[in-house]
Structure formats: C-alpha cells, structure tokens
Amino acid sequence: MYKSQQLALKYFAASLFVFGLLVVAGLLAAIYYVKFGFLLGVLDFSVAKMLHINALIISLLMGFLGAIYWFLPDELGQETVGIALAHLLFYVLCLAVGIVVVVYIFVQYGGSDQFAMWFINQGRKYVEAPRWASIGIFVVLCTLAYNIAATALRARKITGVIGVLIAAMVPLTLVYLFAFPAITNMSVDLYWWWWLVHMWVEATWEIIIGCILALSLMKLLDTPRRIVEIWLYLEVGLVLGTGILGLGHHYFWIGTPAYWLSIGGVFSALEPLPLLGMVVHAIYDAGKHQMKTTNKPAFYWLLAEAFGNFIGAGVWGFMMTLPQINLFSHGTQWTVSHGHFAFYGAYVTGILAVVYIAVQNWRQIGEVTGNAWKWAFAFLNLGMIGMVGGLLISGMAQSFYERALGGSTLEAFMAGQSNPWFMQGMYARLGFGIMFAVGFVILVYDLGRMVRKGRALPPRNVAA
Amino acid sequence: MPEQTDPIFSGAQDPRFWRDGAISTTAVMLIVLALLTIDSLDVIAAGGANVPAYTVINQEIGYEFDSDKSMWMPTIGEEQLLFGQKYDAAGAEAMMDKAKLVIQSRNCINCHTFFGNGAYYGPDLTKAWLDPVWEKMWIPMTQSKTREEAMVKFLMHPDRYPTWARQMPNLGINEEEARAVTAYQKWMSSVHTNGFPAGFGNRQEQR
Numbered sequence: 097m098y099k100s101q102q103l104a105l106k107y108f109a110a111s112l113f114v115f116g117l118l119v120v121a122g123l124l125a126a127i128y129y130v131k132f133g134f135l136l137g138v139l140d141f142s143v144a145k146m147l148h149i150n151a152l153i154i155s156l157l158m159g160f161l162g163a164i165y166w167f168l169p170d171e172l173g174q175e176t177v178g179i180a181l182a183h184l185l186f187y188v189l190c191l192a193v194g195i196v197v198v199v200y201i202f203v204q205y206g207g208s209d210q211f212a213m214w215f216i217n218q219g220r221k222y223v224e225a226p227r228w229a230s231i232g233i234f235v236v237l238c239t240l241a242y243n244i245a246a247t248a249l250r251a252r253k254i255t256g257v258i259g260v261l262i263a264a265m266v267p268l269t270l271v272y273l274f275a276f277p278a279i280t281n282m283s284v285d286l287y288w289w290w291w292l293v294h295m296w297v298e299a300t301w302e303i304i305i306g307c308i309l310a311l312s313l314m315k316l317l318d319t320p321r322r323i324v325e326i327w328l329y330l331e332v333g334l335v336l337g338t339g340i341l342g343l344g345h346h347y348f349w350i351g352t353p354a355y356w357l358s359i360g361g362v363f364s365a366l367e368p369l370p371l372l373g374m375v376v377h378a379i380y381d382a383g384k385h386q387m388k389t390t391n392k393p394a395f396y397w398l399l400a401e402a403f404g405n406f407i408g409a410g411v412w413g414f415m416m417t418l419p420q421i422n423l424f425s426h427g428t429q430w431t432v433s434h435g436h437f438a439f440y441g442a443y444v445t446g447i448l449a450v451v452y453i454a455v456q457n458w459r460q461i462g463e464v465t466g467n468a469w470k471w472a473f474a475f476l477n478l479g480m481i482g483m484v485g486g487l488l489i490s491g492m493a494q495s496f497y498e499r500a501l502g503g504s505t506l507e508a509f510m511a512g513q514s515n516p517w518f519m520q521g522m523y524a525r526l527g528f529g530i531m532f533a534v535g536f537v538i539l540v541y542d543l544g545r546m547v548r549k550g551r552a553l554p555p556r557n558v559a560a
Numbered sequence: 561m562p563e564q565t566d567p568i569f570s571g572a573q574d575p576r577f578w579r580d581g582a583i584s585t586t587a588v589m590l591i592v593l594a595l596l597t598i599d600s601l602d603v604i605a606a607g608g609a610n611v612p613a614y615t616v617i618n619q620e621i622g623y624e625f626d627s628d629k630s631m632w633m634p635t636i637g638e639e640q641l642l643f644g645q646k647y648d649a650a651g652a653e654a655m656m657d658k659a660k661l662v663i664q665s666r667n668c669i670n671c672h673t674f675f676g677n678g679a680y681y682g683p684d685l686t687k688a689w690l691d692p693v694w695e696k697m698w699i700p701m702t703q704s705k706t707r708e709e710a711m712v713k714f715l716m717h718p719d720r721y722p723t724w725a726r727q728m729p730n731l732g733i734n735e736e737e738a739r740a741v742t743a744y745q746k747w748m749s750s751v752h753t754n755g756f757p758a759g760f761g762n763r764q765e766q767r
Contacts, residue, residue, distance in 0.1 A: 283611050356600075427678070503759045505692060507692075
C-alpha cells in the first residue's frame, strides 16, 4: 500500500467523523423548528446551522482529498510526490477544524471588528471559518494541487482523468479566495460569494466527483479507459457549458441586471443534462457487467450517486430555478429540500462508494459480504428522501402562504412558519432525520466490521 | 460501444475530440461570464443603476408595483432623515462599513436571509425597513417615536420583545452598532431586486 493511500484512509476516517458532527448538528437544527425557545441564548439556531453546513463542506472536502490520495498512486503507478507534507497538513487541518468548532460553540460571536473576522467567525454562509483557518484550508488545497501535478511530472505520465483533475484544481483553489473579503455592499459581496459557492458546488466539485467516479468505474467494473474518458470529457463540457452561466440563477434577486433572469433560467434548465448523462453511463456499465462485482456496497452507492445527482441536483434544482417560480420559492425551505438532496445525491453517495472500495482493498477482502451495508443503504437513502419530502412540503406551504399570499412581511413569515402543512413537514424532517442518523451509525458499524475482518495490505517500500 | 467503421463518426471515438470540445466550450462561457461580470459590477456598485448610493438613507424609501414592467420596484422620495440627521457620503459609508461587520460578526445570515440568501429560521431582511409591522407593533411595544428608534431598541434587546413562534437572541449589539444596522436596512430596501420579494407588505386575503 502506498503512503498516499494510508493518508487517504486517514482522510476517510476524518471525513466520516466530521459527517457524524454534521448529523448531530442537523438533528439539533431540526428541533429548533418544532420546539419554541430550544437552547435559546445557550446554543442559538445560527450556531447549530453553522456547524451543520461547515461540517458538510469539511466532510466533503476531506472525502474528495481521501479519494484523490487513494487513486492517484495507482493511476500514475508511483507514490504521490510530497506525501510527507500532505500528511503533516492532514494533522494541521484536523487540529484547525477542532479549534474552529470549539470557538463556534463556546465563543460564538465577536464584536464588529476585524479581530472577529480573523479569529471567531466571518458570518458568511458556508465560509464562516475565521480567516486564519481559511488560510489553512487554502494551503491544504494548494498542496493537493502540487501533489497531483508533481506526481504526474515525476511519473512522466498524464492520463485523461488526471489531466482533468489538475485543470479542476486551478478554479477550485482560486475561487476559494472569495472566502476572505468583507465587502460592505451586500450586492457585490453576494456576487463574488456566489462565484465561490456556485463554482465549487455546481462546477468544480461536479468535475472532481466525475473524475473520482471515472476512476472507481475502472476499478470496480473494469470499464475500458477510452469509454470512461469520453464520458468524462463529455460531462466536463456539459457541466461547464451549462454551469458557468448557470451561475445566473443566483443573480436573479441580488440587485444584478434583469438579463440574468433569462440567462440564469435557460442555462440552469440545461444543467441537469450532464447529470442525466451520468445516469445513462452508470446503467450502461451496470448492464454490461450484469451487476456482477465483488464490492456490492460500492457499486450500489455508485448507482445511488448517479440517480441522486440527477434527481437531487438536477430535477430538484430545475423544479425551483426558473425565475417565475424562484421569485416565490427563493429563500424558503424549498431551497433546503434541494440543498439536502443535491449535496447528498451528488457527493456524499459518491464518497461512500470510494470508501467501500478503499476499505476492501486495504483489508484485502475478496468479496464484500454481510447485510449491515444493506440496512445502512436503506436507512440513509430513505431517511434522506423522507427529509427532502418533508422539507419540500414545508417549502411549498411557505412559498404559497408567506410569499405569494402573505406578502413576505414578518407577520406573513410567522403565519407561514406556523401553518399546519409547514409544521407537518418539519416534524417529518426530524423523524426522517433520526432514521438517517440510525443509517449512519449502521454504516460506521459495517465499515468497522470490514476493518476488523480483513488483513491490512502491507506498505510498499518505494521512494516517493 | 461497438467499433465504428463509418469515417464520419470515427472522430467521436477518440477521447481527444471530446476533450477539445470541453475546452472550447469552457473558454467561450468564461469569456461571456467575464463580459457580463464587468457590466453587472457597474450596475450593482453603490450609486450604480440598481443600487443607490449610501446617502439614500436621507430619503424616503417605498416599494410599488410598476405596471409597465409588471414588477415591484423601490421608490426613492422626499428627504426623510434618519435619526434626525443628514449624512454626507463619507458618514453614510462609514456607517455601512460598521453595519456589515456587525452583520458578519453576529452571524445574522445563519438565521436570516439577505436578498433571499442565508438561512430560513428568521424572516428575510431585504425589505425589512418597509415592514408595516414597525408601525403596527414595534413602535408601540418599544414605546418609540420613530421606526428607526424602535429598530435600534429591538436590535439591542430582542429578548425583551418576544413575539410569535420565534425569538431573536440577545447578541450584545450596542447602540452604535444597532444604529448602523438600521441604516443598512434602510439602504438595502432601496436596492432594485427585479421584484423580489413580490408584493412585499401586500397581503392577499385568503378565501
């Protein structure tokens, strides 16, 4: 086993740990909606919410890093260059995440000064991490880019997948710089903030997960490289061809010119296309192999990714993204429904597939057996679909009653929040959230069982 | 995929064909985005076509349905001083800079939304300055004379005025900070947001 793969396993473990934090914070956040005054003044909703969405970003980034460090040496036939530095930064990142979480929970707020921005929290959704920690994340991303590029150079080999991955590192790292400024004008602030959030979630991350799936398909189903690469390029072309101007759907209501209504509407309507392509690809490959594989869990999570990405990110996104609908659905629980389905369907499922592939290889397990993974798969997927359904109903009730009928004032907002259909959706979300949490516990149990069962792959003694 | 012999399609069998397609599509889209960004930044700069200068806080702001455009639009009216003061450009900007740091440091966006962006536990703040609830409820409840005075009192001590099914926690906002945030709300309500939120302040009775 390469050192790079040892690091990958550490990243996967850390990613799952942070995901556990996400689940706990998410359950808390769900309770605030059904219990008045819950933890008020102790741990306010904003803190739970911030922990929930920051854990999401960190957990997914760690999952991506793990997947890349896992596949890179196999793909290039050589130990990852600069792996010692990457190892060191893993511990630095974990320590930083720990400190940030403690500050979030126990300090919570600062004063209206630069000190708060540097050391407490920046109060910008998804990128709340104080600047010192954001610099750390930036350094980790730069190191990853260096690791990939330097390894390809040392190996004197560049495959199609690695080429795409290297290209994706450039925007991934550059747009993260928008995590730092505190621009006074909210319209301008949100303009650049969306460059970061959209270009990560709806562009570069889609490409990175596409690369990860391409590598997984070759490992899992022996899909020929030529076919995987054609699909990957097609997907990249479509993701960026629709997604770059799809950015426009975030520019409907922030003060930006009205032409974004048409541009954003048209291009985001096209955004599901590449995701549909991935479903076709996955079904084609699965059929060709008559669903035969030694790693059923990985295979099923891969299929869940294809469908989840298309339905959660594609269909659920399209459903609310035309400006004529978005005028009323924007900024309601409808968005939350889409957000949960998309992040889970597009990214969480894909990372879980790679985790199963990595653990199977690491513990030298011939065929992954047992039933626990099936329970985890069922509970996580049903839990998520239930949450998404509940949130959708709440969001629709909110859009119609608060926005369309109520006129969006504080009084209309409160009327919407106490609407019986809204509340039913909120209770459903909490209930299915508990189901999701049970699924996560079973998943961790199943992975633990696999780790105890097999024998570790011996380390390779090769120069980096 | 079966092997193609037809020369018309043979190019499509080569991954490089798709790679070049992806690169050229991306390049074209990036150029278009760059051009639109240059124009958009001009429109959304304070004092641009859609975003008034910060000194707009010295004037009365409204929100009306424009039947030509079929869209709700902000209106900027006569002089209406905030806290009984007239702010010059530098004074208004200093207040806005302060307000934005209050908004970020107190993590407002993780309960509320600005232009619909943020979290959904509290109400959207895009047009909060224009909310009829200030006159109807908060001015009497806080025993204030003006909307801005009521807003400052509420922001400093939200825990003293619990209403309905949500309560805002006390975030230790001092008077200077609360006045800045109030001014920021007034400025934000003057931004032309393509009609979002539709019909703000106009409730349709359900039958």
